[in-house]
Amino acid sequence: AKSVSEPLAISLSSYQNWSKTDVATRAAMLRRAADALQAELPRFCALLVKEAFKTWGDAVSEVREAIDFLRYYASEAERIMAPMPMPAHADGRVLGITGETNTLRLTGRGPWVCISPWNFPLAIFVGQVAAALVTGNTVLAKPAEQTPGVAQAAVQLLHAAGVPEGALQLLHGPGETVGAALVAAPGVAGVVFTGSTEVARLINRALAAKDGPIVPLIAETGGINAMLVDSSALPEQVTDAVMQSAFRSAGQRCSALRLLCVHADIADKMIEMITGAAHELAAGHPAQLATDLGPVIDDEAFAGIGHHLQRLKSEQKPLLSHASIGSIAIESVAN
Structure with missing residues (x-):
């Protein structure tokens, strides 16, 4: 103190x-x-x-x-x-019931x-x-x-x-x-x-x-942001939206996509397109103009991602893509 x-x-x-x-x-x-x-x-x-x-x-x-x-x-x-005369009547009068003028500031x-x-x-x-x-x-x-x-x-x-x-x-x-x-x-x-x-x-x-x-x-504060995709959605539009929401700022936004729910009729196609788009992301030093995906903020954040991946692996969740930054490999989960 x-x-x-x-x-x-x-x-x-x-x-x-x-x-x-x-x-x-x-x-x-x-x-x-x-x-x-x-x-x-x-x-x-x-x-x-x-x-x-x-x-x-x-x-x-x-x-x-x-x-x-x-x-x-x-x-x-x-x-x-701005000072507001009170009360403001519909007829334009601003005087109180006893004739006084009141102003709200x-x-x-x-x-x-x-x-x-x-x-x-x-x-x-x-x-x-x-x-x-x-x-x-x-x-x-x-x-x-x-x-x-x-x-x-x-x-x-x-x-x-x-x-x-x-x-x-x-x-x-x-x-x-x-x-x-x-x-x-x-x-x-x-x-x-x-x-x-x-x-x-x-x-x-x-x-x-x-x-x-x-x-x-x-x-x-933060949350689990979800995207719901029905069978009428345009796959290209969904893929672009997912890439923008999930990977801008290396996913470190309170508004970043965390959970993608896709209708079963188009799920396989969407997973294929999103996985392909993820492979196209250029991960590297943020000062390079070609970089799409830079590093997370610190070791604590990186460790948190690692713990999350280990939990998903222990639950036998499929990991569908990965990107490397130097000697650091970050895997992304699409299912």
């Missing part, structure tokens, strides 16, 4: 001024950041390739998504935070903790931070340990766009220590988390155990 007490104090102090900043001013900062990010797209793509092992195609898509987040939240904040809540993942270290990081900042909150951002450089560059870009350093602070470190200390700290107004369901439950329980007002949690 000692490592987060000073940043939290700065965040609480900065909130008093930041929350009073006009929403149009805050939105303008996000738009400047979006323009700067667009101008620096090659540099941020290179960071994503180097640190998150993104292929160039995935890196470009992620930078564009981050740009979209900045512009989207800027526009939405200006819309929803939305304000920030205080310091928000933003805990972001490594699989989209720029887009999700920027999305969390931008939404909190533009609505008048200060931010304590805790990125994934695997991708600190991407987060550092994003914060520097936002500061250069006008966001005060006290309004946006970056805290590196393990989730078990820094993340847990931030969640448990008094004065935190809310938590945004993207990651595993298990950790989201831990955060939820930690927040529920705190005294004082209820602290909201916005959590985005």
Whole structure:
């Protein structure tokens, strides 16, 4: 907790001024950041390739998504935070029943903790931070340990766009220590988390155990994403969709295809086509333009795939394809 007490104090102090900043001013900062990010797209793509092992195609898509987040939240904040006369009657009257004028205004809540993942270290990081900042909150951002450089560059870009350093602070470190200390700290107004369901439950329980007002949690976690294919589906279209969903970002997306359910009438044909398409994927170093499939993020992720394959083999499940990256062989399961 000692490592987060000073940043939290700065965040609480900065909130008093930041929350009073006009929403149009805050939105303008996000738009400047979006323009700067667009101008620096090659540099941020290179960071994503180097640190998150993104292929160039995935890196470009992620930078564009981050740009979209900045512009989207800027526009939405200006819309929803505009003063709203209350009550608004159908005939246009805005006076209350005793003749008074009432106006609804939305304000920030205080310091928000933003805990972001490594699989989209720029887009999700920027999305969390931008939404909190533009609505008048200060931010304590805790990125994934695997991708600190991407987060550092994003914060520097936002500061250069006008966001005060006290309004946006970056805290590196393990989730078990820094993340847990931030969640448990008094004065935190809310938590945004993207990651595993298990950790989201831990955060939820930690927040529920705190005294004082209820602290909201916005959590985005993983799942088992399925595709259902009936007998009328176009095989080429299905194959393309499977390749895009299952193998982009080396399958490391919360939206990645995990379970494919195919009608028996076309199952053999689909398995043949998908297996053939998988063989055509170019696995290798993500910095090479020809690479379709780069490595997973770290040894832990690789070991998890290995354990999963061993379990499937022990259950005598057929493994229909494999791709090699250096001395590492990754087998894919199509049935």
